[in-house]
Amino acid sequence: MDWQEHEHEATRAIEGAATADDLDAARVTYLGRKSELAQALRGVRDRETGMLLNGIRIRLEAAVAERERVLADEELERRLRDEVIDVTLPGEELPLGHIHPITQVRRMVEDAFLGLGYEVRDDREVETVEYNFDKLAFGPTHSARSPRDTFFFENGTVLRTETSPSQIHILEEKPPPIYMVSIGRVYRRDAITATRYPIFHQFEGLAVDKGLTLADLQGTLLHVMRALYGPERRVRFRTHYFPFTEPSIEPDVSCGICGGAGCRTCKFSGWIEMGGAGMVDPRVFENVGLDPEEWSGFAFGCGLERTAQLRHDIPDIRALWEGDLRVLRQF
Ligand code: DAH
Numbered sequence: 001m002d003w004q005e006h007e008h009e010a011t012r013a014i015e016g017a018a019t020a021d022d023l024d025a026a027r028v029t030y031l032g033r034k035s036e037l038a039q040a041l042r043g044v045r046d047r048e049t050g051m052l053l054n055g056i057r058i059r060l061e062a063a064v065a066e067r068e069r070v071l072a073d074e075e076l077e078r079r080l081r082d083e084v085i086d087v088t089l090p091g092e093e094l095p096l097g098h099i100h101p102i103t104q105v106r107r108m109v110e111d112a113f114l115g116l117g118y119e120v121r122d123d124r125e126v127e128t129v130e131y132n133f134d135k136l137a138f139g140p141t142h143s144a145r146s147p148r149d150t151f152f153f154e155n156g157t158v159l160r161t162e163t164s165p166s167q168i169h170i171l172e173e174k175p176p177p178i179y180m181v182s183i184g185r186v187y188r189r190d191a192i193t194a195t196r197y198p199i200f201h202q203f204e205g206l207a208v209d210k211g212l213t214l215a216d217l218q219g220t221l222l223h224v225m226r227a228l229y230g231p232e233r234r235v236r237f238r239t240h241y242f243p244f245t246e247p248s249i250e251p252d253v254s255c256g257i258c259g260g261a262g263c264r265t266c267k268f269s270g271w272i273e274m275g276g277a278g279m280v281d282p283r284v285f286e287n288v289g290l291d292p293e294e295w296s297g298f299a300f301g302c303g304l305e306r307t308a309q310l311r312h313d314i315p316d317i318r319a320l321w322e323g324d325l326r327v328l329r330q331f
Contacts (some may be wrong), residue, residue: 007056012061022061027064031057036272047084060092092101101308102320105228106183109203109304112227113181116220118205119183123169126153127160135168137283143200151187159187163204164244167280167299171288176208176295183304196314201304208280208290208297214247217277217298225253228307232259234270245278245299256310265313272310275302 010030017023029035037057044050099107103106110120133145144150144161151159166182183203190196205224209218214237222235233256251274255266262268277300282292305317312331314320319327 002034003052003056007060008059010037010056011063014060014067017067017071017324019269020075023064023067023071031064053290074207085190086183098329100320100328101314102304103306104331105308105311106201106203107174109181109183109224109307110229112224113205115227116179117225118179118181118207121166121170122184123160123163123166123182125160125185125187127158129156129158131165131168132158132160132162135284135287136164137281137287137314138243142243147189147191151189161188162186163301165201166204167206167244167284168235168288169255170206171208171284171290176290176297177210178208178297179205181205192318194318197305197317197321199321200317202275202300202301204299204306206280206297206299208295210294210296212279212298214279214298216247217249217279217300217315220298221251221274221277221300225251228311229253232256234260235274240276242276242278244281244284246281248276248278251275251277251300257313263312265310274306275300277301 013026013030013078014023017026018049030037032038036062036285037053041050041057044053047085113120131144132240133151138145150161153159163184163186166180170180170182171180181203184201185199186202187199188196190198192198205220207220218235222233225233225235232254234254235308236252236254238252240248240250242248252271254260255263255270255272255275257263257265258270260270266272277298280297282297285292285295285297305320308314308320308331309317
């Protein structure tokens with residue numbers, strides 16, 4: 001056996017191994033338990049041969065370790081090159097939604113009232129006849145009590161037709177002074193048209209304190225209308241009737257399209273109807289156990305859809321409910 005030639009051959013195989021598998025095969029062939037070298041080492045009888053063969057074994061093992069290191073470096077290089085991520089490539093686009101115009105207006109209303117120190121609440125949508133009508137002093141023959149106008153369930157429950165029952169709930173929950181705004185959905189049996197939808201939103205304000213007057217109501221509504229429609233707006237009151245206020249009024253806000261001169265939006269009157277309001281009726285105070293001689297208050301209710309329509313000049317209320325992105329993306 002020419003051990004020198006054998007070592008050359010083994011070294012070439014080890015250094016020429018192109019992959020980790022090739023290298024392992026060479027290691028098994030030249031250094032494994034069944035390799036010629038291992039077998040020869042097991043049969044060594046004299047010191048000289050032992051030193052020769054052990055020297056070869058040690059050098060070959062070192063060559064394997066060195067080749068292993070080189071291959072690992074090359075593999076790392078390759079991966080760094082091939083698997084590199086180009087962080088300058090544009091990422092996958094994630095379509096982000098935005099806030100629905102009704103929610104936008106709702107938040108503006110909340111901000112305007114929080115600025116006045118009002119508390120914001122969100123009441124139940126399924127009410128009882130007692131809270132939706134009776135305690136708000138609706139007369140027994142009021143048209144809203146008819147199943148033609150209102151969605152009734154069994155045993156005296158209804159889908160609330162207005163946010164006004166919130167007035168009763170808060171008055172029963174805690175003693176005045178009270179400054180609250182309640183915002184949420186209401187339901188009426190209306191056919192769907194460009195101006196009516198059987199579900200819509202209202203915001204309802206209630207202030208109960210000592211010595212409140214219509215002037216306080218007017219100042220409050222002026223503040224809110226200016227927050228919603230801009231600082232130039234003016235507010236006026238027309239007399240009206242609601243069961244739970246006395247006197248009752250309908251507030252108008254000056255038209256922002258024509259500035260009050262008259263245009264199609266304001267039906268050439270210069271004013272736009274904003275909802276209902278008034279001074280809390282003494283019967284409402286009595287229904288919640290408060291003395292109307294001691295306490296005074298004002299209340300108001302306005303539609304959020306109407307507010308969104310006016311702010312964005314949306315002619316058809318259905319656009320706010322149909323969820324058509326081509327429409328909603330505009331706001
Ligand atoms: N609830 C009335 C409606 O839906 C609006 C309203 C009128 C609310 C007068 C009030 C109010 O708080 O005082 O038509």
